[in-house]
Amino acid sequence: QVRVVESGGGLVQAGGSLRLSCAASGTTFSSYSITWFRQTPGGKEREFVAAISWSHSNTYYADSVKGRVTISRDNTKNTVYLQMNSLKPDDTAVYYCTVSALSPPPRLQESYLYWGQGTQVTVSS
Secondary structure, rough: OOEEEEOOEEEEEEEOOOOEEEEEEEOOOOHHHEEEEOOOOHHHHHHHHEEOOOOOOOOOEEOOOOEEEEEEOOOOOOEEEEEEEEOOHHEEEEEEEEOOOOOOOOOHHHOOOOOOOOEEEEEEO
């Protein structure tokens, strides 16, 4: 059973930074791509944020976060990090990570089976 756990969210002022973590277990971590999504209050769909592939650790970003967000992975710790800088109130959401055997990883939430509880990020203006 694959399990993912997100952490690192919190309340931050606009312009601040946060680093989210995604820990995965129950799978060969280094063989899976990891994708971050977010869901805003009242949002029906989870929005793609960033992803990192298992092959070559290629990275992918949504246009809305490009240049402000960096995704990285540490296979020795079975953890992926999402460093978020220059945060804006529009970044306020619950952030989820998930795993995929595909590379490049898909950008649609329907392509994923395993989800964590998410971690809340709130950016105040």
